[in-house]
Amino acid sequence: IGILGWEIKRRTEETQREISTMHEALRSRDRALNELQSAIFLSSIFVRDFLLDRRSFPLSQRQQLLDYRSSISRHLEELEKTVGPKEAHLLRDLKSEIETYWKTLNPVFNENSSERQSLGLAFLRTQVLPRRQAVFSLANEIRAFNEADFQREQERLRLNQQAFRRSLLRLIGGALGLGLMVACISVFRLAQLERRTTEQRTRTERAAHELRRL
Numbered sequence: 001i002g003i004l005g006w007e008i009k010r011r012t013e014e015t016q017r018e019i020s021t022m023h024e025a026l027r028s029r030d031r032a033l034n035e036l037q038s039a040i041f042l043s044s045i046f047v048r049d050f051l052l053d054r055r056s057f058p059l060s061q062r063q064q065l066l067d068y069r070s071s072i073s074r075h076l077e078e079l080e081k082t083v084g085p086k087e088a089h090l091l092r093d094l095k096s097e098i099e100t101y102w103k104t105l106n107p108v109f110n111e112n113s114s115e116r117q118s119l120g121l122a123f124l125r126t127q128v129l130p131r132r133q134a135v136f137s138l139a140n141e142i143r144a145f146n147e148a149d150f151q152r153e154q155e156r157l158r159l160n161q162q163a164f165r166r167s168l169l170r171l172i173g174g175a176l177g178l179g180l181m182v183a184c185i186s187v188f189r190l191a192q193l194e195r196r197t198t199e200q201r202t203r204t205e206r207a208a209h210e211l212r213r214l
Contacts, residue, residue, distance in 0.1 A: 011164055105128065
């Protein structure tokens, strides 16, 4: 019984650790994806504002765009540490699409002010926004894959727990059956011993009675 109790405790703690690890990995990936999408969105807002008012492009705004780019790179590194092999191709596609997105923004960083100011809203509609949407779509695809994978892992753990409970019930049933068999054998042996004792006592009394008759 003590061994069974220890095994139940061990398996329960192991399952809880796996669930906790899965939850933490999912939260970490979601956080990185959310921050990445936010940085992409804000960078596109900066570009839109520039295209609406192209009289100047302050150094502070240029630096802000570069900061967003650095932030996105950090979040990609975080994702690389947590995604599994099944998601690796999606992450590669995401990195490629983000790189293309930044290349699309190169004209905004152009030192030639006349070329930079020649950009119009058509540039935003035909270049920036489609690239931004492509990044968002891939990020959402990774998120959906993560959630589906999380559900599969939860189902796997649930099935493992069910299998463990069935094995445990069989083990308990076997232990109870063994205990019942030992009890029955013990009762049978005691009954045999009692019968032999009774027979021996009867023989002893009969012999004593015969001796008295002599």
